[in-house]
Amino acid sequence: xxxxxxxxxxxxxxxxxxxxxxxxxxxxxxxxxxxxxxxxxxxxxxxxxxxxxxxxxxxxxxxxxxxxxxxxxxxxxxxxxxxxxxxxxxxxxxxxxxxxxxxxxxxxxxxxxxxxxxxxxxxxxxxxxxxxxxxxxxxxxxxxxxxxxxxxxxxxxxxxxxxxxxxxxxxxxxxxxxxxxxxxxxxxxxxxxxxxxxxxxxxxxxxxxxxxxxxxxxxxxxxxxxxxxxxxxxxxxxxxxxxxxxxxxxxxxxxxxxxxxxxxxxxxxxxxxxxxxxxxxxxxxxxxxxxxxxxxxxxxxxxxxxxxxxxxxxxxxxxxxxxxxxxxxxxxxxxxxxxxxxxxxxxxxxxxxxxxxxxxxxxxxxxxxxxxxxxxxxxxxxxxxxxxxxxxxxxxxxxxxxxxxxxxxxxxxxxxxxxxxxxxxxxxxxxxxxxxxxxxxxx
Numbered sequence: 001x002x003x004x005x006x007x008x009x010x011x012x013x014x015x016x017x018x019x020x021x022x023x024x025x026x027x028x029x030x031x032x033x034x035x036x037x038x039x040x041x042x043x044x045x046x047x048x049x050x051x052x053x054x055x056x057x058x059x060x061x062x063x064x065x066x067x068x069x070x071x072x073x074x075x076x077x078x079x080x081x082x083x084x085x086x087x088x089x090x091x092x093x094x095x096x097x098x099x100x101x102x103x104x105x106x107x108x109x110x111x112x113x114x115x116x117x118x119x120x121x122x123x124x125x126x127x128x129x130x131x132x133x134x135x136x137x138x139x140x141x142x143x144x145x146x147x148x149x150x151x152x153x154x155x156x157x158x159x160x161x162x163x164x165x166x167x168x169x170x171x172x173x174x175x176x177x178x179x180x181x182x183x184x185x186x187x188x189x190x191x192x193x194x195x196x197x198x199x200x201x202x203x204x205x206x207x208x209x210x211x212x213x214x215x216x217x218x219x220x221x222x223x224x225x226x227x228x229x230x231x232x233x234x235x236x237x238x239x240x241x242x243x244x245x246x247x248x249x250x251x252x253x254x255x256x257x258x259x260x261x262x263x264x265x266x267x268x269x270x271x272x273x274x275x276x277x278x279x280x281x282x283x284x285x286x287x288x289x290x291x292x293x294x295x296x297x298x299x300x301x302x303x304x305x306x307x308x309x310x311x312x313x314x315x316x317x318x319x320x321x322x323x324x325x326x327x328x329x330x331x332x333x334x335x336x337x338x339x340x341x342x343x344x345x346x347x348x349x350x351x352x353x354x355x356x357x358x359x360x361x362x363x364x365x366x367x368x369x370x371x372x373x374x375x376x377x378x379x380x381x382x383x384x385x386x387x388x389x390x391x392x393x394x395x396x397x398x399x400x401x402x403x404x405x406x407x408x409x410x411x412x413x414x415x416x417x418x419x420x421x422x423x424x425x426x427x428x429x430x431x432x433x434x435x436x437x438x439x440x441x442x443x
Contacts (some may be wrong), residue, residue, distance in 0.1 A: 005069050012050040019043050040416075057089060066091050073101040124208035128153050130270070138268065144189075146182055166191045167206055173375060188212040274276055293415075296339035296422050303380050304329045304335060306366050310347045315357055319362055328369035336378045336443050342419045343443075346427070349412040350382040350439050356436060357386030367438075383438035397429055 004299045019042050026035055027223070067075050075097060117441055118125060126142030132153035142148055150156055157164040166178040170193045189208045196203040311318070311325065318325065351366070358364035367383035389397060398417045420427045425443035432438040 007265065009050070009054075012046060016046045016050070017045060019046060022324055025412055027176065027191050031143070060089060064097075067097070068100065071104070073097045073104060088137040112145040122209075122282070125205065126208070127196075127203055127205045129203055136205075144182075144187070144208060144210060146155070163189065164189075167193075188215055237268060293418055293422065294342070296342055296419075298337045298339055298423075301340045301343070303338075303343070304333065306340060306344050306347055307370075307380070310344060310351055311368075313348065314351060314355060318366070321355070321358070323355065323358065323366050326365060326367045328367075328371075330370060330372065331371055334370055334372050334378055338443055339419075340422055343441075346416040346419050346441060347380075349384070349416050350441075353385035353439075354382055354386070354437070357382050359386075360384050367432075374428075378443050380441045380443075383432045383436060383439075385432065385436040388435060388437050389429065392426065394429065398427075403415040 021383055045362060054381050063075075076094060098336055118136070119140075121140050124144045125136065125138045126134065126141050127136040134150050134152055136139065137149060145159070147159060150159070153164070153167065156167060160178075160180045163178045166176045166189075170176045170191055172193050172195045174193065176191045180187050180189070187210050190211045192207045194205045194207070196205055273356075317323075330393045354366055355364075358366075361384075363385075365385045367381070369381045369383075372381070372383075398413050412428075417427050418440060422443070423443050425441065427439065427441050429437060429439045
């Protein structure tokens with residue numbers, strides 16, 4: 001479809017060609033100066049009209065483009081005056097600027113919304129550019145640190161060196177803990193980092209949250225649970241020892257030591273005291289093992305190889321109990337930076353627990369799976385189809401000396417969690433879909 005501008009331009013060109021041809025033809029037929037002047041003036045007027053039309057269009061288009069360049073979408077182009085082609089062009093410009101204006105208003109509304117969310121977030125947020133200059137610092141971090149502004153990352157160092165080191169050394173997706181005192185109050189800040197790429201610029205966004213109260217509550221609960229277990233274990237050993245010692249002392253005071261029966265009773269009492277004392281010594285030695293883990297020596301290791309080594313250790317028991325082993329390993333080996341010796345101990349604890357849990361299971365099944373998510377975290381899951389762990393006990397299974405087994409020491413899972421902590425990983429347990437238990441290691 002031809003626009004009015006095209007039609008007007010085409011009409012001008014046709015008129016110019018027509019006048020030019022008519023002028024040439026008339027001159028050849030009758031070389032009259034007056035007629036030649038008339039045709040020349042008519043041709044000049046048509047050319048001037050065409051030039052004016054094109055110039056006006058170019059001028060209006062240039063003004064429109066400049067308005068877009070300088071984000072000026074408030075300009076209005078009159079569509080009621082001027083040539084029809086100019087009115088049509090003005091209507092198109094008004095339509096385009098109106099669309100740009102709507103887009104800008106939507107972006108401004110979104111910006112104000114996000115700004116309000118950031119400013120009113122309880123989490124403290126601070127963002128630096130590649131040069132360490134502060135780009136954003138919300139109200140949450142101002143209230144948390146009692147600091148109105150940091151010009152840049154280096155200025156944080158003057159404020160608090162431990163916070164600066166946490167911000168400087170943390171990797172994207174990692175969590176660090178920074179402890180500092182602000183206005184005579186202890187803050188334990190959980191620090192996280194996200195890297196953003198916006199318009200070819202790399203920004204570093206940090207999220208800070210005070211978890212001091214939560215840590216204190218968790219620590220208090222852990223201490224209370226640990227003290228209850230320690231008290232229970234120690235009293236179980238001390239109470240019989242005290243009772244037997246009192247009985248032995250009473251026998252010595254009131255009985256004839258030369259009496260064989262009295263001597264036998266005394267001997268049995270002393271042996272019982274010795275057994276309970278040895279049990280208490282074993283308990284304290286076990287507790288000491290929890291606090292003296294070796295420093296890990298990291299190297300690239302395929303967890304599938306470690307699992308296979310552990311399965312070999314339990315191969316006799318697996319055959320004897322007719323345990324079906326289901327493996328889900330990646331087709332290509334997964335390399336992860338771990339201490340093979342310490343991680344093997346974790347797998348031994350978990351597989352041993354799984355086999356013991358299935359002692360009464362008719363068709364025991366041990367599940368082993370390895371997976372790697374897009375962020376690079378490797379998950380190793382060990383599951384069984386035993387009776388499972390009662391939900392009320394899931395929060396206690398990693399507490400030292402807590403056990404549901406008659407002969408259990410209660411340190412296996414606690415030791416495993418400490419080993420994972422040394423690897424900056426995690427371990428958690430839960431119920432397996434379809435029945436049983438499942439423990440997952442993340443490194």
